[in-house]
Amino acid sequence: MARVLVDVMLKPEILDPQGKAVESALGRLGLAGVTSVRQGKSFALEIDGEVDDARLAQIHELAGSLLSNPVIEDYVIREVTA
């Protein structure tokens, strides 16, 4: 029983309207000094059995195709816990 956390973030050069909206809202609500907010997605996968290298390679493959859109997003596999 393993747990895999994948974070997906817009590439730095890509406009992030959501982050922008949150940024100005935080400002209006009195949080001073916020210079940038980027909003991303996270996926928590529960997987039966253990995640060996083959499995991990497969997950990387899918994180780079299904979970993220390589044209505008980057992903990182933040955590793999047995």
Add this chain to the structure above:
Amino acid sequence: MARVLVDVMLKPEILDPQGKAVESALGRLGLAGVTSVRQGKSFALEIDGEVDDARLAQIHELAGSLLSNPVIEDYVIREVTA
């Protein structure tokens, strides 16, 4: 110049259609043994100056009201780096 990471997840009892969709897609694409997928949001805040306790309290306040809706979501402040 500090960096704060906030993760927002749907409460476990709330249905997550996006997670469900990803779960079945992963299955179709041949990733075996996935028992559950939950999709969440993450916010990366860049803040001028340092995040002292007062600042952090303020961020907690906003994470629990603006960044997440306590009726359906939980949040964690995953990381604060100077």
Add this chain to the structure above:
Amino acid sequence: MSPLTPARKPDTVADAIAEPDTEQPYAELGLKPDEYVRIREILGRRPTSAELAMYSVMWSEHCSYKSSKVHLRQFGDKKPETDVLLVGIGENAGVVDIGAGWAVTFKVESHNHPSYVEPYQGAATGIGGIVRDILSMGARPVAVMDPLRFGAADHPDTRRVLPGVVAGIGGYGNCLGLPNIGGEVVFDASYQGNPLVNALCIGTMRHEDIHLASAKGVGNLVILYGAKTGGDGIGGVSVLASETFDEGGPTKRPAVQVGDPFMEKLLIECTLEVLHAGLVEGIQDLGGAGISCATSELASNGEGGMHVRLDAVPLRDATLTPEEILMSESQERMCAVVTPEKVEAFLAICRKWDVTADVIGEVTDSGRLVIEWHGEVIVDVPPRTVAHDGPVYDRPLARPEWQDALQAATADTLPRPTTAVELRDTVLTLVGSPNLASKTWITSQYDRYVLGNTVLAQPEDAGMVRVDEESGLGVAVSTDCNGRFAKLDPYNGAKLALAESYRNVAATGAAPLAVTNCLNFGSPEDPAVMWQFSQAVTGLADGCLELGIPVTGGNVSFYNQTGDVAILPTPVVGVLGVIDDVALRTPMAFTTEGDVVLVLGETRDELSGSEWAHVVHGHLGGLPPTVDLGAERALAELLVEASRASLVTAAHDVSDAGIAQALVEMAMRADVGARVDLPVGADPFVFLLSESTARAVVTVAPARLAELELRAAAHGVPVTRIGAVTAAGDDLQVQGAWGESLAWTLAELHATADATLPALFG
């Protein structure tokens, strides 16, 4: 990143003079050697890297129309006598007078290649771009439409592209608050590596609110407002739309442009407020070629000069080079020319809407567009040479050698159904085929109600919106093109697209008034494609002259091909019609039991290029149906007259899959059946499935039948009584097919028509 030197120190005009022999990456920027030489001639020196950036995007096919200009001239040369045109070709969009002091502007543009690279954002920013074009005329955008073409419905990549494109159009348009009132969805293998995403927007305004893109008044200030400029889409549209994709997909992948529909909504409200407050001398949207396009077009359309401080442009990414800032296609930006004393009021309104706005320059009469970067001059050019005097190519054209063989291989020899049972199954097969099946899976993702003026929307023949809530004055728009017809005969194919669009508008009761178009073709460097293009433009120009409706604007999209295989030539034609009172519109549904069902127009044995040949036999050959614009005009006049007199209870144009499909759609619309008796002597198959033009099916109350027949006779429109509307829930019956009768239950028609798209994409 762009191949431009991201040097800290910019390449100034002084440098260009001092170091004349510096190697320049003009080829990487898509400029041909002779084009580079011409730039050097114009300037009398080598261009700076910033100047090179501007010329390269503005002289790209997409922005300069270098391959199409010589042909597009015909739209002007053959313009019919008309007094409805308030603003013609050459501005961001044409403007048409619809009476009572109201004006309408409409235009269709392509976003084909970006939508293949990133379907959601490509399609979304396509909507955003055309909406800004309409806004920049001073109009309030009131509706959008989306003519779409994809590869084979069951191809895996169509499953990637279509849902993304639809979600993008909906995601942007819905958030903007513009009703989607129609469009097209066509599947054909030729679009596999090159889907077509065209977007049309309609805007309305009072005559006095019309604005133009010109920088008038020396000393007036140039204000850039809207989104900050980022590194996204550098050379995006212009470069991407100006090259062919290879088998492997796009060769260049410029950073994709991401749309921010919320910002665009603020931009709309903010822009209309500054315009109505009388604060604006000239206005221009930023689309392809970004600041390069806006500054050079504004300058050359005005006093002829402009001085810009590029470092005053608010940036999202501080590391951008001046070249990148000039080329960036960041979305949701506009440029306005404002007299100095009104600047504060202008900025105040921008603050109210939370829209960033900065003065970036001023209008001069120097005849030069001068751009500074932190005090150093990096651009000093005659603006016309950038905006309007780009290269013009009269490219070689040649009728493809396969054209004769294609036209010789008619559909006449294809086996046809010969029994009632076969005919029944054939019709059902067509009803469920992707091109004819219900598009609800797509259109239910679009808001058609917002703004509260939508009178007709998909699946009606044309979208119709109310313009004046007091008088009920409204407009209807339809877009059409049968690419298979255009392949068989590009000249008549373009006329057929015009005829169908014209007929669809008239069917709703609106009088056709003006035309826009989006000409989607393969590579202009292929003489066969160039021949198709010139034929289509000539056909469309001739057709518009015959019908007496002017072309008001449009867009050309070339390089729509994979490797050296071009798409079907696809001249999408949009026709706009006006109706004095939308309450008199004619919907398409059967409604009233006992109403007489009539066919207007003449049915001939015309099945080459038909939906039947395509779906049942996978066949494309022969000549398309004959075009008779005189008959189209007579039919349209009759349909408009009938709506004015509330004479018909329903009308539906006959096109793909003929009368059979028309009857099926009229029955399914409100779930009311009909009983049809095939005319004696008519071949059942030909009568039901021929695609002869200039036809419509209408229903009329028995009491008014004679009146309709009289008016039809007056217009010389043949009328055939074929049956009567039956009760809600009844079958659609056809009697007299080789002595037998056939019927389809509404349930089975729905089951067949409604299942196809969800099964493929749901």
Add this chain to the structure above:
Amino acid sequence: MRIGVVTFPGSLDDRDAARAIRIAGGEAVELWHGDADLHGVDAVVLPGGFSYGDYLRCGAIARFAPVMGPLVDAATGGLPVLGICNGFQVLCESHLLPGALVRNDHLHFVCRDQRLRIESTGTAWTSSYAEGQEIVVPLKNGEGGYVADDATIDLLEAEGRVVARYLGVNPNGSRRDIAGITNARGNVVGLMPHPEHAVEALTGPTTDGLGFFTSILKGLVEA
């Protein structure tokens, strides 16, 4: 009778709500999100749209707009408030109504003519309907799935605070087909479908939506 319609940045159906109020015989008053003043209106409509782009969560940012301060106080004090679609989401985010609205279960935006049953005529906005009356009005949303914990929903049902329910298809996965709810007092109503788009035969599928606006006007006259 003066009924305010709030415009947030990104509000889209505000003009349509105002039109519906006028057709019902009331006077529509424009209220601006940045103006913390209700200008003495007798009732308020929070219209549909994508306030602040509906980025983050629908209604999450609008909830903090200056106008919401006085509005929340007034609503708590009994001022009739109708939140339509995005307005419903704002009311939930402001905790004037329980529960929340989440992404449609099928993950698509959906625009359709929706059959509804009016479950409660005891509110300020539904009094001119008949108990159990079936109506058809447009529905258009991407995040219209109503969710709340069982206890909350049971309470809503028990107290007759479910105002409208979807009939036929459940278009977004709302729990127990809930299309609209009200607060304990019955003055605040949240509704996912759009009655303001069913007030003219020419532009709507029906005129069934008019009842929401005639209800409030009738109520105000009698009050």
